[in-house]
Amino acid sequence: MKQEDKRYEEWLSEIRNKQPVLDNPEELTAAILQRVVRTDSKKKRRKFIIGSWVLGIAAGFLLCLLINEVFFMPVSEEVNKKEEYCFRQSTLPSFPANWGEMSLSERHSYWSAYYIQHRQQKQKRILDIMNKTD
Known part of the structure; x- marks a missing residue:
């Protein structure tokens, strides 16, 4: 065993001291x-x-x-009930009888008037609610 350790140490020292070529x-x-x-x-x-x-x-x-x-x-x-209530409360516009014969500018003026009327009604409802709470 000592002899093997000695050989191993010699071999290891040779490898360490030798420069690669x-x-x-x-x-x-x-x-x-x-x-x-x-x-x-x-x-x-x-x-x-x-x-x-x-x-x-x-x-x-x-x-x-x-x-x-x-x-x-x-x-x-709850959401469905609220939507159903809002749908019942809203007034959907009906088309005039001569809708098919109206020109584009006439249709535009019809919808503009409807929108203005709807916005005024909405503002009136908001003011009524605010007055009730005060």
């Missing part, structure tokens, strides 16, 4: 640089692919949230 240093340098460049480009490509996947998954997730928000919005009965 290089036949063609330019080739070795070129090979090392080429290897480094390849690994860098591979790492960049891998990072790009992983980043693309992560962004794609995030975009898909956000799209699903948007679709869920738009199409599957929870509606309570």
Whole structure:
């Protein structure tokens, strides 16, 4: 056992004291640089692919949230009752008898007059409510 340890120590000291001999240093340098460049480009490509996947998954997730928000919005009965009440309270305009014969400017003036009348009624209701609370 001691003899093996002694041989190992001799072998180790020879390796430590021996200087490496290089036949063609330019080739070795070129090979090392080429290897480094390849690994860098591979790492960049891998990072790009992983980043693309992560962004794609995030975009898909956000799209699903948007679709869920738009199409599957929870509606309570309270909201339905309020909408039904508002629908009953609103006065929907009826088209005049000669609607098909009216020109575009006449239709515009009809809707403008309706809008102005509707806005005045709404302001009147708001003032009535404010006066009742005072």
